[in-house]
Amino acid sequence: MREIFRRIIIDFQERTLRPTIKRDIAVPIHSDKIVTLIGVRRCGKTSILYKIIEELRVSVDTRNIIYINFEDDRLLGTQVGDLDDLIEGYYELYPEKRDEKVYLFIDEVQNIPQWEIFIRRIYDTLNLQIVLTGSSSKLLSSEIATSLRGRTLAYEIFPFSFKEYLRFKDISVNLDSSKSLSFIKHSFEEYLLCGGFAETINQESSLQKRILSDYVNLIIYKDLIERYGITNIALIKHLIKYAFVNMATSVSITKLYNDFKSNGFKLGKETLFDYFGYLEEAYAIFSIPIFRSSVREEQRNPKKIYAIDNGLRAVYDASFSPDYSKLYENLVFLALRSKTKEIYYVKERQEIDFYCVIEGKKQLINVSVDISNPETFEREINSLVEGMEYVGIDSSMLITKDREGSMSVGEKIVYFIPLWKWLLTHN
Numbered sequence: 003m004r005e006i007f008r009r010i011i012i013d014f015q016e017r018t019l020r021p022t023i024k025r026d027i028a029v030p031i032h033s034d035k036i037v038t039l040i041g042v043r044r045c046g047k048t049s050i051l052y053k054i055i056e057e058l059r060v061s062v063d064t065r066n067i068i069y070i071n072f073e074d075d076r077l078l079g080t081q082v083g084d085l086d087d088l089i090e091g092y093y094e095l096y097p098e099k100r101d102e103k104v105y106l107f108i109d110e111v112q113n114i115p116q117w118e119i120f121i122r123r124i125y126d127t128l129n130l131q132i133v134l135t136g137s138s139s140k141l142l143s144s145e146i147a148t149s150l151r152g153r154t155l156a157y158e159i160f161p162f163s164f165k166e167y168l169r170f171k172d173i174s175v176n177l178d179s180s181k182s183l184s185f186i187k188h189s190f191e192e193y194l195l196c197g198g199f200a201e202t203i204n205q206e207s208s209l210q211k212r213i214l215s216d217y218v219n220l221i222i223y224k225d226l227i228e229r230y231g232i233t234n235i236a237l238i239k240h241l242i243k244y245a246f247v248n249m250a251t252s253v254s255i256t257k258l259y260n261d262f263k264s265n266g267f268k269l270g271k272e273t274l275f276d277y278f279g280y281l282e283e284a285y286a287i288f289s290i291p292i293f294r295s296s297v298r299e300e301q302r303n304p305k306k307i308y309a310i311d312n313g314l315r316a317v318y319d320a321s322f323s324p325d326y327s328k329l330y331e332n333l334v335f336l337a338l339r340s341k342t343k344e345i346y347y348v349k350e351r352q353e354i355d356f357y358c359v360i361e362g363k364k365q366l367i368n369v370s371v372d373i374s375n376p377e378t379f380e381r382e383i384n385s386l387v388e389g390m391e392y393v394g395i396d397s398s399m400l401i402t403k404d405r406e407g408s409m410s411v412g413e414k415i416v417y418f419i420p421l422w423k424w425l426l427t428h429n
Contacts, residue, residue, distance in 0.1 A: 004087035006076050008095055014069045019056050022049040023170050023200075027157060029054060031105070031133070036125055036150060039135045041159035042285035042310045043220050044199055047135040050159065051107050054133065058105060065096050071109035082116040089124060105131045112136040112229075118149040125153060135159075137225055139283045158285075160340055161311045162198030164190065164333075164425040170203055175426060190422040194329050197313025215317050218242065225284035232277075237267050241277050243318045245287045249309040250331035253289070285310055288339060293346035293357050293393070306347050308335040326403075330421055331355055331369045334401055337425055338367075350392055352385035357393060366390060366398040369421075373402055383409065383416055390414050399424075 025046065029037055031054055039047045048071070055067055070088065072080065093100055106124075111117050111134045124130055168175060173189055176182040196202055199217065202210040222239060232238050240262070255278070259271045281287045288308045291300040309315065312329050319325075334356065338345055341360045348354040348366070356367040366389050373379045386398040397415045405418040419428075 003080070003084045004091040004094070007070070007088045007091040010070060010074065010076065011068055011092055011095065015064050015067065019052045022053045022056070023166065024053060025050055025159075025166055026163060027159070029133070029157060030155065031058065031131065033131070033155065035155045036121065036153050037131075037133045038154050038156040039133070039159050040139060040156060040285070041135075041137065042161075043137050043225065044201065044217050045159050045161045045285075045310075046200055047137075047159050048109055049200070051109065051133065051135065055105075055107065062105065066099060066102060067105045067107070068092055069107045069109075072113040073110045080114055082114055082120050085114065085117075085120040089128070101129075103129050103131060105133070107133045109135050110137065112138045112140070122149045122153070125150075137284060138229070139285060158340070160198075160336060162200060162203075163337065163340065164193055164198075164422065167193050167198050167203065170200065177423070177426070186426075187422060190425075194312060194326075194333060194421075195316065195324055197311035199311055199313060202313060210313065211316055214311075214313050218246075218314065218317055221284055221286050225286075226277075226280050229284075230276075230280050232280075234267075234269065234273070237262070237269055237273070238277055238280075240267070241274075242281060242286065245281060245307055246309050246314045247318050248328075249287075249307065249312075249315060250328040250335070252304040252306050254304040288335070290335075290345045290347060290356075293348045303349075308332050308339075310336075326371045327369075330371050330401070330403075333421060333425070334367060334369050337428075338365075348389050348392060350388055352381065352388060354385050354389040357389070364393060364395045366393060366395060367401060368399070369401045371403045373400070373405060383411065386416050387411050387414050 027050070029039070029050065031037070039050060041047055051069065055069065058067060070077070092104075111121075114120075121132060121134070125132055162170060165175070168186065168189060171189060173185045174182055175186065196207075196210055197214070199214065202213050205213065222242060226232055226238055227235060244258075255271065255274055259269070259274050262269060262274070278287075278289070282289065287310065289305040290308070291305050292303040294300045294303070309332055312332055315329070335345070338356060338358055338360070342358050345356060345358045348357045354366060355369050356365070358365050366386060368382050368386055370378060370382050373382060382400055386400060390396065390398050396413060397417065399417050399419065401419055401421050401424050404420050406420060406423070408415055408417045
């Protein structure tokens with residue numbers, strides 16, 4: 003293994019890196035912590051590493067930078083016991099670097115069983131700045147919590163936000179410019195329908211769908227079937243299709259279990275719980291509970307599910323007209339989720355889409371594409387007023403397609419804002 007590691011190290015050090023778009027995340031590269039980037043496959047983790055390395059190369063000797071990707075076919079089957087060959091192979095190439103700070107970047111570290119034992123040892127004994135990426139939320143919990151407690155800074159990475167999407171397309175954001183607004187609104191429609199995975203941007207629709215379909219298969223086979231030893235492949239495929247088509251929908255596991263059984267699937271209810279958990283660990287989907295004062299009450303109510311990217315719905319949904327209400331709500335969720343994990347829906351007499359606290363401020367948000375119908379308008383306003391009284395705040399937000407302004411209801415106020423503008427000004 004040592005010879006393979008040496009070749010990979012030198013090959014990368016000799017490479018000219020492809021240009022990458024700067025993301026809206028500040029990764030502290032000169033810290034005394036292990037930095038971990040976690041997110042769904044193909045969301046841009048490697049590009050962020052390349053950007054960091056590109057900037058490092060300006061002031062740091064290229065020989066002090068190691069990059070290893072454990073998706074590399076030359077490293078298939080690597081075990082934790084082989085990883086010492088990585089370090090010793092490097093110091094055989096550059097023995098003088100033992101006395102200098104070295105930057106170690108490892109992509110898809112979760113492919114190595116018990117990787118955290120090795121990382122902890124070299125972190126404790128060598129002069130290394132370590133940056134890891136992975137596509138499992140376990141990197142945030144069990145693995146890090148046991149061996150690396152207090153040693154890590156973890157960052158979740160998502161596909162492009164709308165701001166990043168516009169930057170990728172080289173569209174300037176000037177809300178006072180009619181020309182800029184035209185490009186922004188046109189791009190928003192594309193972003194809403196096609197999502198924020200970088201490889202799909204500026205591609206024609208059939209190719210976009212094929213790329214996203216490949217991503218789904220990667221998630222199914224690499225992150226689910228291989229990682230968890232899933233044998234009921236038909237069920238996991240059907241479940242991921244269900245989750246993406248039904249984003250922004252309440253899900254009752256009991257009802258879903260009965261539906262799947264009636265469709266001929268052989269499964270237990272616990273299996274369904276497990277599979278949903280696996281999808282969440284792979285960052286394919288998210289779920290939010292109802293807002294209640296006790297965890298037990300939260301668990302008794304259905305959860306609402308959301309997808310990591312709007313474009314994934316089109317992989318399965320063959321309808322001619324997109325479901326804009328679900329797509330709008332999913333985008334709002336993703337923007338909120340990039341800021342906090344504590345997101346809820348509220349349901350008293352009526353349902354409110356989102357309740358969360360960001361930077362100490364309570365936020366209550368409804369999403370409604372078209373509120374031109376008086377009954378729709380009244381329902382949305384009434385639910386927000388009820389919700390404001392329930393959570394104890396005086397203002398809330400109604401995100402729409404094109405309505406902007408505000409409305410007072412007694413001592414409460416509801417602000418209206420188009421989704422494209424909210425994504426650019428509130429995140």
